[in-house]
Amino acid sequence: MNKIKKIISKKNKTKIVSLTAYSKNVASILDNYCDIILVGDSLGSVLYNYKSTKEVTLNTMIEHSKSVRMGIKKSLMIVDMPHNTYRNPKEALKNAKLIMKKTKCDGVKLEGGKKIYETVKTLIKNKIPVMGHLGLLPQSDKTFKFKGKNEIERNNILRDAQLLEKAGVFSIVLECVETSLAKLVTQSLNILTIGIGASKYCDGQILVFDDLIGLNPINYRFVKKYANIRIEISKAVSNYSKEVRKNKFPNKNNSY
Ligand code: KIV
Numbered sequence: 001m002n003k004i005k006k007i008i009s010k011k012n013k014t015k016i017v018s019l020t021a022y023s024k025n026v027a028s029i030l031d032n033y034c035d036i037i038l039v040g041d042s043l044g045s046v047l048y049n050y051k052s053t054k055e056v057t058l059n060t061m062i063e064h065s066k067s068v069r070m071g072i073k074k075s076l077m078i079v080d081m082p083h084n085t086y087r088n089p090k091e092a093l094k095n096a097k098l099i100m101k102k103t104k105c106d107g108v109k110l111e112g113g114k115k116i117y118e119t120v121k122t123l124i125k126n127k128i129p130v131m132g133h134l135g136l137l138p139q140s141d142k143t144f145k146f147k148g149k150n151e152i153e154r155n156n157i158l159r160d161a162q163l164l165e166k167a168g169v170f171s172i173v174l175e176c177v178e179t180s181l182a183k184l185v186t187q188s189l190n191i192l193t194i195g196i197g198a199s200k201y202c203d204g205q206i207l208v209f210d211d212l213i214g215l216n217p218i219n220y221r222f223v224k225k226y227a228n229i230r231i232e233i234s235k236a237v238s239n240y241s242k243e244v245r246k247n248k249f250p251n252k253n254n255s256y
Pocket residue numbers: 020038039040041042043080173175196206207208
């Protein structure tokens with residue numbers, strides 16, 4: 001069974017664990033625990049302090065993905081296609097092929113539903129596995145509010161999810177989607193839903209790694225911080241700076 005089929009076969013049996021990674025060392029730790037590692041274009045705001053993910057370039061995604069690839073042995077590695085790299089099927093195919101070739105990833109993620117239906121079909125016809133992304137779409141959203149609070153939004157998201165499944169995606173990230181809608185979408189699909197701020201009813205969960213470890217100082221309502229790594233880093237750097245100033249580091253032997 002190939003990697004993608006294997007992961008879809010986990011639906012209704014076990015939850016899918018997913019996190020973002022932007023570099024080799026982090027990826028090599030996550031690889032022990034995750035089913036899917038995403039090189040997310042969230043790196044634009046997390047690492048580069050861009051106002052939005054719209055500023056992330058194809059080259060930046062490729063370079064980070066090459067680093068992540070070196071850290072992964074078993075997890076499925078998915079790379080976000082950045083804004084303006086999949087405006088039509090032809091452009092998407094050219095850029096997705098480049099991402100696959102340069103990064104040796106297992107598939108790409110695209111934001112959107114009906115609008116990218118033909119594009120998704122084209123990638124899949126060309127043997128490029130695709131992960132969808134619905135709900136809050138950071139590459140185009142203007143309000144950054146939870147989705148699925150009114151009937152139109154709910155119907156559109158459900159319709160888009162069914163269309164993406166028809167086009168052949170193996171999973172869909174549901175970002176900031178209201179609980180009952182996330183449940184409905186998950187139950188109505190044979191493929192996987194991976195939630196972020198979209199309830200426990202999704203088939204799996206994804207978080208931005210820097211948020212999970214508390215490296216990102218910003219707090220999001222739906223993010224549980226499993227560690228406060230800023231405190232640990234502060235302690236280490238504070239001790240190092242004290243020892244350097246007191247001429248205690250390096251020691252006489254310059255060996256540890
Ligand atoms: O860019 C990203 O990190 C993402 C996740 C938040 C799903 O798309």
